[in-house]
Every structure is written in C-alpha cells, then in structure tokens.
Amino acid sequence: MTSQRLIVLAGLPGSGKSTLAEALSRHFSLPLFSVDPIEAAMWRGGLSRDHTGIAAYAVAQALAEEHLRLGQSVVIDAVNPVEAPRAAWRNLGTKYRADLKIIECVCIDQATHRRRIEARVRGIEGMAEITWERVEKRRAEYEAWTDSRLTLDTSAHPPERLLAEAIGYLT
Template sequence: MSQKLVILAGLPGSGKSTLAEGLSRHFSLPLFSIDPIEAAMWRGGLPRDQTGIAAYAIAQALAEEHLRLGHSVVIDAVNPVEAPRAAWRNLAAKYRASLPIIECVCMDEATHRRRIEARMRAIEGMTEITWAEVEKRRTGYEAWTDARLTLDTSAHPPERLLAEAIVYLT
C-alpha cells in the first residue's frame, strides 16, 4: 500500500470509530482518534473549553511523525469544518501521501439516535455525547467538497462497510 493519510469523518455516532478501528487492524496502521486525545488532555488538567482545536493539533503532529517515517496513518475525527480538513490536505501534500477520505453518515435518524443513547465507549474522563448535542453539532457540520467515499452506516452491517472501505483504500 502506498503511503496514505486516511481520514475518517462524520458526526458522533455515525460509525467512523468502528470503521477506523477495523481499517487500523486490517492494514496494521496506527490510529489517532480525537476523543481519547482530548480526554487525556482533560485528565491532565487542561480546561475542557481549550482542548478541541488542540486535540486536532496533537493528532496532526502524531500523524506527521509517522508520515515523515514513511508510514500510513488512520485519523478518526469529526472534521466538521474546513480548517482541520485543510490541515489534513496540507499534511498529505507535504509528505506526498494520498488522502483517502471516508465520511460516515447515518441516514436513518432513529438508528443514529439509538446509537448515541446506547453508546458506552469507556474513554476515561469523557462523558458520552447526548442526542441534543449531536443535533447541535449537525447544524455546524459543513458539507465536504473533497472527493471521498461516503458510507451510510445505517444501511449495511459493519463487516460490509469495512469491506467497502478496504476496497476504496486498495
């Protein structure tokens, strides 16, 4: 596999972490996920209102170190607006890595809500997001303009979605 900066994006509960973990295992790639990074920052004493953008900066620094070494990387992040998206594009360009983007969506609102309300990820220091918070995040989630694979995670089982993502990356 040529060097890649694989981006998994989508609203909380859209299935991106499940898919990112599957891709990380399948290809034996490091995975950097924003939520555990941010939770570690909170456990370290940083105020919750100061860690959002910083967690992306840490993930970018970790990804850059791996790209510099010639490795591919998987990133698991909402990526709701242009700023982090541009940072990933710039990082991929700097290391001449391809930038496959996989956007996870959950088109069935009832399924999405059930996932959020049942979610128990056990990330130390992080409480689970509420459905009301997801709906608020949805209003600020900008449409992607980059070429990408969009997967409706409410339409197919995780194994099929992973298979589609693997084909997309190879």
C-alpha cells in the same frame, strides 16, 4: 496497501467512524489517532475543557505528521466538521506526498442514529457520553464536504460490508 496513505475518517458522533477506523487500523496494521481519547487525556492532565478541542486536532496532526515523516501510513478518527481541520489533513498529505483518502460516515436513518447515541458506551476515561441534543447541535454546525471521498451510510449496511467497501476504496 502499497503507497503511503493518510486515511481520514469523518462524520458526526455515532455515525460509525470510530468502529470503522479501528477495523481499518487492525486490517492494515496502521496506527490510529483518534481525537476524542486525545482530548480526554488532555482533560485528565489538567487542561481546561474550554481550549482542548482544536488542540486535540493539533496533537492528532502532530502524531500523524511524525508517522508520515517516517514513511508510514496512518488512520485518523475525528468529526472534522469544518474546513480548518480538513485543510490541515490536505496540507499534511501534500507535504508528505501521501495519498489522502477520506471516508465520511453518515447515518441517514435518524432513528438508528439516535438509538446508537443513546445506547453507546465508549468508556473513554474522563469523557462523558455525548447526548442526542449535542449531536443535533453538531449536525447544524457540520459543513458539507467538497473533497473527493467515500461516503458510507452506516445505517444501511452491516459493519462487515462497510469495512469491505472501505478496504476496496483504499486498495
């Protein structure tokens, strides 16, 4: 990877975005900012759960901005379900002339997606595992993307192939 990049992974919980974000972070030796651990840290710090969702995105954006300001690329791991956070990433990329690369993870096979959610243990201190019912609610709220992006069906291919496709997209 030669030019400065803002790599944003998006998709519903359990779609495979965190796994892919971590693999890309390791592969390219880039910092990874993930909204869920940021939000959980806010809760552990005593902030009310009612106000931390948008704030966690703001913290991730501030961390990303600091690295972009220093000329570094970053990886973002967040659901990004609606236009507001998506616009913030676009604006950040424009501000720092970073190449914005969006990778949307989807899990087309509903049975596979549900199995993943019901079996997953992320171990984020202070954050309960999400339920399938909550994922379904998030799906109903999730707006279709209009940005240019790579969309990966994580139910159709093994993680190694998904990583190879993402690396190909980014290089």
